[in-house]
Amino acid sequence: MLEHLRSGPSGPHLDGFAAVLERQGYDADTALRYLRAAAHLGHVVAGQGGMPNDIDLAVFSEHLRACRCPRAKGGRRNHHTIYGAKLFRRYLVEIGVCRLADVTAAPAEPVLVARFKAWLRKHRGASDPTVKLYARDAAGLLTAVGDDPEMWVPAAIRSFFMDRASQCGHGTNEKLTTSLRAFLRYLAVEGRCRPGLADVVPAYAHWQLADMPRYLSAEQVSRLIAACDGDAVARRRDRAIMLLLARLGLRAGDVAQLRFADIEWQTGSLRVSGKSRYEVRLPLPQDVGDAIATYLECRPSTFPSDYVFLRTIAPYRSFRQGDGISSVVRRAMKRAGIVSPFKGAHVLRHTAATEMLRHGVPLDKIGLVLRHRGIDTTAYYAKADVGLLKQVAQPWPEAL
Template sequence: MVEGPLAPYFEPYAEYLADQGYSQVSYWKKTFLINEFSRWLDREGIAVEEITTAHEEAFLRDRAQHRCLKGGDRITLSGVTAWLREKGVIDGRATASVEISPVDLVLQEYRSYLHDERGLAAATIENYPGYVRRFLTDISGEGELHLASVHASQIADYIRRNAPQDRTFASAKHIVTALRSFFRFARYRDYIHTDLAAAVPSVAGWSMASIPRAMPADCVRVLLNASKEWRAPAGLRNRAILLLLARLGLRAGEVVRLELGDVDWGEGSLSVHGKGRTERPLPLPHDAGQAIAAYLEHGRPESASRRVFLRSRAPFDGLRSSSDVGQIVARAIRRAGIKPGLTGSHQLRHALAVDMLRQGLSLTDIGQMLRHRSPDATRRYAKVDLDALRKVALPWPGTMP
């Protein structure tokens, strides 16, 4: 029996937890915490509609004095209050009493700018503010944020310290790109009065300098053969994901964004939502289609989510980001006993391109299959076509050393 101001909302929230697929043990732990929180609110004289983040923190501190806090208590409590806000019980503006840092205020406006005025993809809106936050925190420290006083030497010093030679060119370039985007936003909103975007230095990098890091073909075969034995729900999901990566060369983000309506079983095709909000149908290979069907029939939990691939533990929502797919691939590689030295999901995309090249397909065909927007993205695979390179290689002048 729940006592206190949360009592009228206990049963609806309990039904919500059951619909999310939580186990009986998790269900009882969460409902027990709700009961304690409701009693604490009653003792403190706090009504439901007055709950803020500060009250959550105060309850957890009080609870820690009487019993040991568990790792999931904070997440459980924030889940309750988030549900109450979603239902309109708590006014979302009630959190305004919690002090928001100047950096957070600027980043909130920057995210809105990226979404509403730039129309960028969700992954970009998620990633750029993270790079900008680290820069703003670095230059402001514990003090006030004064964007108007930022000068070029601070930017150059930050890039010099945070884009060292041990970083890959791509990761260093992401810092530079995000900062230029942010300074264009700051100039547009009149937070700064000089073109600081032009003051962000470029990171040294050379086009076509790297070689695609592809998983060897025999390792791909071992991985896919090992996945045939995975019968648990998570194993069925992971096999379907591996086949989409290896057979169609899908990016991790494209796998995450797949929805049930994207699979056309009658036509045997898959609608892929790629970079730049592009959408393109691809033929669905037989084994990949079988794996998806097996997961949907025997492994996918009941959920209101329209995403094809869901979390294997409650709450059964869709995979959150590309890193989830990367972790699935890394665990699958370890489970199959493969040690190629690489753990990212993109290596399967590279492996498909290299295999197509060795089978005699042209770079144009490979670019169309991988949905590259620029021919340069495909051209670098020519460096792994050793047979073709031997035909155009010049003889070594003089005697071989």
């Protein structure tokens, strides 16, 4: 099948590329499409007098717009052709045949931002996404008000914040407030700016924990878990994920980052390390442990990883962050026919907390399971228990 493809400019590297695609779990039809794309790419590069180390995917993409190559074999401009060419170029880079694309060098990261990132990781235990977000806002502040913090004045900082806030929603603005204040406090501690500048960053007017907890009913949770029944790898994985979220109230990132070493089968416990490296051991319920074990029996083995959960579409790899886990929940909710304004993994965390409260678990114990820093955050879930609220509510004086 590959003989006619091997005769082209990409031929010497197609067998190795095919072996990589097979190891990564691509099925035969998809791999063939990518191999055709690789062969097509080779002919285009050769036709323009280029060598393998001169591959420019932008030029190839432009060629595909009006491609009439007789060898294309259906591999003209579509997702498989473009993505296959990208994978082939990545493979050539890995084996040293192709050099990395020459792109306009991004501005060097300011030294202050680099040190701020290191400080966040060491002293705040911040995750990579948080560090990236804080660094972006810190760099924006440096660009807007100058690279010498000793010369900064409150008016300039407030002006920067108000300009950015006018273009964003309340969620983004809350994060901007937090990141700028953290950066300014860091600079003050390091003696690089006047103390107190963090206080000039306005707080966004949004009442914390003012809304009602977002949760599913017990019947909806049962339907959600039932929607993951089946022997397919994806269904087994999804069932284990749903149970971890609904029974233990884990965050999406906790599930994405779960490793084999975190599951202590002998003691029936689970080690979870979330925000700020706050690590706890949680009891592993029997049904949750059974679901994980059932998934591990058929978990893809082509991708060497110590992460428990992998994607089920090639190339098999771990979930980089919690967004993928939330996508799994959203698809399961759709299969279960659950109509709710709240979608994603976090609604199951709220659900777990609400269920624990309704079963009489004290707020402080719920806070330990959810790894809350303060009891006020956990008390937020008491709003969902009307019976409990009736017990603590005081009658109006006229009723006495």
